Amino acid sequence: MIATLLFITAAVLQKMALILIVFAITLGIAAYSTYGERKVAAFIQDRLGPDRAGPFGILQPLADGVKMFTKEDFIPEGSNRLLFILGPGVFIFVALMTSAVIPWGTVFTGFGLNLDLQVTDVNIGILYVMGFVSLGVYGIMIGGWASNNKYSLFGAIRASSQMISYELAMGLSLIAVIMLTGTLSLRGIADGQAGTWLGFIPQWNVIAQPLGFFIFFICALAETNRAPFDLPECETELVGGYHTEYSAMKLGFFLFAEYINMFISSAVIATVYFGAYHFPGINPDWMWGLMGTIVIFAKTFFFIFVFMWIRWTLPRFRYDQLMHLGWKVLIPLAILNMLLTGGASLLF
Amino acid sequence: MTFWERIYLPAILGGLWTTLKHFLKTLFGKASTVRYPDEKREFAPVYRGWHVLKRDDQGRENCTACGLCAVACPAEAITMEAAERQKGEENLYREEKYAAVYEINMLRCIFCGLCEEACPKEAIFLTDRLVPSDYVRQNFIFGKELLVEGVEPEKRIDVSKRQKHVTEAR
Numbered sequence: 073m074i075a076t077l078l079f080i081t082a083a084v085l086q087k088m089a090l091i092l093i094v095f096a097i098t099l100g101i102a103a104y105s106t107y108g109e110r111k112v113a114a115f116i117q118d119r120l121g122p123d124r125a126g127p128f129g130i131l132q133p134l135a136d137g138v139k140m141f142t143k144e145d146f147i148p149e150g151s152n153r154l155l156f157i158l159g160p161g162v163f164i165f166v167a168l169m170t171s172a173v174i175p176w177g178t179v180f181t182g183f184g185l186n187l188d189l190q191v192t193d194v195n196i197g198i199l200y201v202m203g204f205v206s207l208g209v210y211g212i213m214i215g216g217w218a219s220n221n222k223y224s225l226f227g228a229i230r231a232s233s234q235m236i237s238y239e240l241a242m243g244l245s246l247i248a249v250i251m252l253t254g255t256l257s258l259r260g261i262a263d264g265q266a267g268t269w270l271g272f273i274p275q276w277n278v279i280a281q282p283l284g285f286f287i288f289f290i291c292a293l294a295e296t297n298r299a300p301f302d303l304p305e306c307e308t309e310l311v312g313g314y315h316t317e318y319s320a321m322k323l324g325f326f327l328f329a330e331y332i333n334m335f336i337s338s339a340v341i342a343t344v345y346f347g348a349y350h351f352p353g354i355n356p357d358w359m360w361g362l363m364g365t366i367v368i369f370a371k372t373f374f375f376i377f378v379f380m381w382i383r384w385t386l387p388r389f390r391y392d393q394l395m396h397l398g399w400k401v402l403i404p405l406a407i408l409n410m411l412l413t414g415g416a417s418l419l420f
Numbered sequence: 421m422t423f424w425e426r427i428y429l430p431a432i433l434g435g436l437w438t439t440l441k442h443f444l445k446t447l448f449g450k451a452s453t454v455r456y457p458d459e460k461r462e463f464a465p466v467y468r469g470w471h472v473l474k475r476d477d478q479g480r481e482n483c484t485a486c487g488l489c490a491v492a493c494p495a496e497a498i499t500m501e502a503a504e505r506q507k508g509e510e511n512l513y514r515e516e517k518y519a520a521v522y523e524i525n526m527l528r529c530i531f532c533g534l535c536e537e538a539c540p541k542e543a544i545f546l547t548d549r550l551v552p553s554d555y556v557r558q559n560f561i562f563g564k565e566l567l568v569e570g571v572e573p574e575k576r577i578d579v580s581k582r583q584k585h586v587t588e589a590r
Contacts, residue, residue, distance in 0.1 A: 115446040116439045119453050385439040386432065 091172075091191055098171050102331040103133040105376060109331075112380040140324035148317045152218040159215025160318065160325035166208045167332040173197040174339045175259045177349050177365035189365060190259055197258035198246060201340055202239070205295055208333065209235045212304060215326070216314035227313025230391070231304035234294055237398035238301075242291035244406035245284040248413040249277050249344055258340075262348035276347040283409045285345045287402050292337040294398070297330060299383040306388055338375035339368070346371050463548040465581040468531040470549040471524055471562075472569050472577045474542065476514055479571040482543035485519035492538035497528035514541075522567060526551045526560040536586045545579040545586070 107122065107130065114121025122129035147156055177189035194200050209232045216228025250256060253264040267275045278285045294301040305313030315326045342348060348371075349364030389397070424430060446452075454461055463469075474482050485502035503520035505513045512518075535544050554560060569577045 112443065115443045115451075118442055118446055118451055120446075120451045120455065123455065381436060381439060381443070385435045 105331040113384050116384045143320040145320040150220040155218035160322045163211025164325045164329040167329040170204045170336045193259045196256045212314045219317035223310045223316045227304045227310050238291040238294035241402035241406045245287040248284045248410045265347040266350045274352045278345040296333040300386040338372045342371035466585045467548040468546040473567045480514040482541045483519045484515045484517045488538040489535035492534045495528045495530045497525045
């Protein structure tokens with residue numbers, strides 16, 4: 073009886089600790105993504121970037137945070153106060169929720185406990201991610217609408233139509249992966265990619281699903297409102313889009329949530345298409361399991377870099393081009409990919 | 421457009437390659453920019469900036485307030501008032517006449533260097549110092565306190581490179 077209670081307490085404490093750690097790491101990475109973004113932008117433009125706060129400017133996110141907190145928190149006249157405050161809250165909440173199902177490493181067993189580096193292994197993990205990602209648009213929509221500003225409203229409308237359009241192709245490209253792996257659980261998808269072909273080619277989904285990965289990646293760019301799909305917030309046309317009227321930490325929440333989204337999207341790409349914590353030559357148990365955690369973070373950081381790299385290379389799409397790409401190119405391609413995958417799995 | 425051009429991907433990859441080259445160049449090499457207040461770029465030896473009114477090697481002002489620089493100045497930036505040297509001031513001014521007031525309006529000055537060429541006494545030179553920015557127009561009218569170099573050796577301003585250039589220009 074007491075043993076069972078202790079066991080349950082230990083399990084609960086372990087999960088609580090894990091949730092806190094994942095939360096802190098997500099926030100930390102989001103904060104340092106802003107620094108990374110500025111550095112990558114600077115290097116691509118042959119500049120040095122922020123280097124005043126601390127060595128190489130590594131304290132810059134702290135300074136930015138202090139700035140965000142001490143700015144005047146302005147709520148415009150004629151705005152809906154409650155929704156205006158709710159908007160950024162919803163956005164960052166939804167962004168943070170998705171980190172719960174990412175498997176950050178293998179399950180460690182010892183002392184009668186299973187230390188699972190995934191906060192929760194929902195058996196429909198990938199659907200959970202898709203669901204929460206699509207909820208994210210509510211934060212933008214509420215914030216943009218409550219601002220009582222035409223630019224904000226334009227930004228919010230653009231965001232919602234863009235997200236709806238690209239979620240279709242994203243879902244269709246994921247279906248092909250699910251057909252291959254036969255599971256919706258992210259842990260299952262990750263473990264399905266262990267091992268190698270011919271001893272050196274990793275059995276990652278990207279090898280079997282190059283087109284699917286390509287579509288998913290483009291849709292991830294669009295879902296996170298990153299350039300070249302940053303139409304909801306394009307500074308040049310919409311003065312900041314849905315967060316035009318926001319200031320201080322409310323604006324900070326919006327910007328922060330975008331970086332969290334980018335981090336989670338990169339983690340999902342790494343998990344679904346690039347073998348999560350698997351890497352040829354790494355055996356996922358104990359010490360090597362820790363290596364697996366490093367591996368998944370390395371993959372995630374690589375994709376964060378690619379997101380930034382693309383942002384500072386490509387100009388923004390025009391709105392009709394965006395819609396054309398989403399509906400007339402990516403969705404047919406995703407359906408074709410799905411049919412090919414289905415045909416191939418019937419044949420082999 | 422051909423199909424190859426219509427799918428844009430080759431162009432996009434080309435663009436990514438270009439930015440990657442710049443990224444790596446800055447990461448492992450050197451940025452094109454400098455960290456300005458800490459680090460300054462080398463100026464050309466003939467750079468024309470903030471003027472200096474020179475003293476001779478005994479610390480006496482070279483300027484005799486002849487007014488040739490003011491006449492030569494195309495922007496009419498220079499004004500001066502002449503005064504006669506009194507007894508006991510021989511250690512301050514080289515000749516019997518000197519400039520009691522000498523002002524250059526740095527907002528009017530176009531830093532052409534004609535004042536140097538006009539000067540018969542080698543009294544005025546342009547240097548590689550930048551005129552600092554300011555909020556008030558009045559502060560751009562530089563008087564003698566900002567133009568005349570110090571008497572002490574460490575406060576002297578080296579214009580030898582510029583001097584050579586001016587001599588050649590004459």
